[in-house]
Amino acid sequence: MATQSPTPVKPLGKQRILEAAIAYADEHGVDALTMRRIAGKLGCGVMSLYNHVSNKEDMLVGMVDIVAGEIELPSVNGDWKGALRASAANAHEVLLMHQWAPAQWSLRMPGPARIRYMDSILQVLTEAGLDARLVYSGYHAVTMHIIGFTLQEIGYLQVLDADFDELANKFLKDLSGDFPYMVDHVRAHMDDNCDSDEFGFVLDLILDGLERVSVTS
Amino acid sequence: MATQSPTPVKPLGKQRILEAAIAYADEHGVDALTMRRIAGKLGCGVMSLYNHVSNKEDMLVGMVDIVAGEIELPSVNGDWKGALRASAANAHEVLLMHQWAPAQWSLRMPGPARIRYMDSILQVLTEAGLDARLVYSGYHAVTMHIIGFTLQEIGYLQVLDADFDELANKFLKDLSGDFPYMVDHVRAHMDDNCDSDEFGFVLDLILDGLERVSVTS
DNA sequence: ACCTGAACACCGTTCAAGT
DNA sequence: ACCTGAACACCGTTCAAGT
Numbered sequence: 001m002a003t004q005s006p007t008p009v010k011p012l013g014k015q016r017i018l019e020a021a022i023a024y025a026d027e028h029g030v031d032a033l034t035m036r037r038i039a040g041k042l043g044c045g046v047m048s049l050y051n052h053v054s055n056k057e058d059m060l061v062g063m064v065d066i067v068a069g070e071i072e073l074p075s076v077n078g079d080w081k082g083a084l085r086a087s088a089a090n091a092h093e094v095l096l097m098h099q100w101a102p103a104q105w106s107l108r109m110p111g112p113a114r115i116r117y118m119d120s121i122l123q124v125l126t127e128a129g130l131d132a133r134l135v136y137s138g139y140h141a142v143t144m145h146i147i148g149f150t151l152q153e154i155g156y157l158q159v160l161d162a163d164f165d166e167l168a169n170k171f172l173k174d175l176s177g178d179f180p181y182m183v184d185h186v187r188a189h190m191d192d193n194c195d196s197d198e199f200g201f202v203l204d205l206i207l208d209g210l211e212r213v214s215v216t217s
Numbered sequence: 218m219a220t221q222s223p224t225p226v227k228p229l230g231k232q233r234i235l236e237a238a239i240a241y242a243d244e245h246g247v248d249a250l251t252m253r254r255i256a257g258k259l260g261c262g263v264m265s266l267y268n269h270v271s272n273k274e275d276m277l278v279g280m281v282d283i284v285a286g287e288i289e290l291p292s293v294n295g296d297w298k299g300a301l302r303a304s305a306a307n308a309h310e311v312l313l314m315h316q317w318a319p320a321q322w323s324l325r326m327p328g329p330a331r332i333r334y335m336d337s338i339l340q341v342l343t344e345a346g347l348d349a350r351l352v353y354s355g356y357h358a359v360t361m362h363i364i365g366f367t368l369q370e371i372g373y374l375q376v377l378d379a380d381f382d383e384l385a386n387k388f389l390k391d392l393s394g395d396f397p398y399m400v401d402h403v404r405a406h407m408d409d410n411c412d413s414d415e416f417g418f419v420l421d422l423i424l425d426g427l428e429r430v431s432v433t434s
Numbered sequence: 435a436c437c438t439g440a441a442c443a444c445c446g447t448t449c450a451a452g453t
Numbered sequence: 454a455c456c457t458g459a460a461c462a463c464c465g466t467t468c469a470a471g472t
């Protein structure tokens with residue numbers, strides 16, 4: 001009963017466009033993401049989008065930054081390893097819900113939310129008492145793990161449900177050259193019932209390493 | 218004087234197509250890579266490519282596998298950490314020469330060369346005496362580092378020479394919210410004269426961590 | 435200020451036709 | 454077996470015109 005506008009169902013706007021684009025990419029993948037299709041979802045003409053977004057690149061930057069904003073920042077007081085571990089685990093969850101994001105993350109300009117996120121990680125490392133060199137390296141190690149590990153995991157998931165039969169056949173064929181370690185590894189993957197927390201295990205390797213190097217220096 | 222064929226300058230073939238595609242992507246980036254442009258470089262019609270490559274996806278898989286084949290495999294005897302460190306450093310170099318590759322690596326089916334590479338890393342970890350769980354995690358940690366770290370580095374390089382001015386301005390603007398740690402980090406990047414071997418430092422964090430966990434278990 | 439259809443210069447790929 | 458032009462169903466984006 002409140003507002004009954006004639007044509008514009010809702011006022012367009014950058015936020016609404018980015019949300020629609022994220023929802024579409026979550027469901028159909030980033031390759032299927034098209035200006036025309038977003039417009040279709042929003043019930044507007046294609047060119048209307050360009051009133052709020054300068055181009056597709058700009059839109060992708062905005063999308064990544066919204067995802068970055070969904071990640072819980074590490075708490076800055078107390079146990080620095082625990083704080084980073086918790087925040088990284090949350091980032092891992094968020095990125096798995098937006099499987100198109102990790103591949104975009106590194107290759108595009110950081111928006112404000114991602115800069116804030118980067119800053120908070122650096123702050124935690126600094127206040128942990130690590131020296132400048134170790135903060136520098138530690139930041140790279142931690143962010144690389146979050147993005148790189150998740151990207152690898154997503155690649156594995158996508159290859160799996162894309163063509164599992166083809167993969168199995170390819171293996172039996174290439175197995176003629178015999179890659180026994182590879183076969184074992186794939187078998188281990190199939191036995192791994194998602195309860196092993198590989199992500200956290202490797203992250204602890206890095207965090208404990210940072211702490212150890214810091215103490216001994 | 219030897220062979221003077223009339224029209225076909227050289228016999229087309231999958232290998233020659235992939236090499237042309239790699240050269241083009243190295244120079245202009247993967248976004249600019251087009252079936253039509255590869256055909257142009259090779260002096261043939263677009264559709265001729267499809268006699269040797271089933272589609273663009275297949276071509277990208279082949280391109281990545283050639284890059285994988287350029288990486289020196291870790292030597293299987295002797296010091297396992299040294300072998301992995303040397304191979305990883307070489308992979309890092311190779312990937313920096315094909316900056317489009319890391320983003321493709323994780324998201325596409327592995328070809329034979331990449332499977333061989335994966336197998337050799339697993340072999341080294343196994344023969345190092347690590348238990349199954351640690352081989353499994355160690356493989357993920359090492360490959361994640363190679364791809365993830367390099368991808369991050371490439372992203373930084375590309376953002377830099379894409380629009381350095383815009384980045385500087387953006388910083389001065391977003392600095393109104395003040396991200397002091399971030400500013401320090403960027404300054405450290407600018408002072409880092411490529412002689413610090415961040416790649417190796419973080420890799421050692423992982424390798425030493427693996428060794429330590431293995432010994433204490 | 436915001437919206438939009440028509441048009442432009444591109445894509446990857448199918449198809450039918452050539453040798 | 455290998456090559457290829459024409460055609461199809463798409464892209465992102467410019468431009469001029471609407472409100």
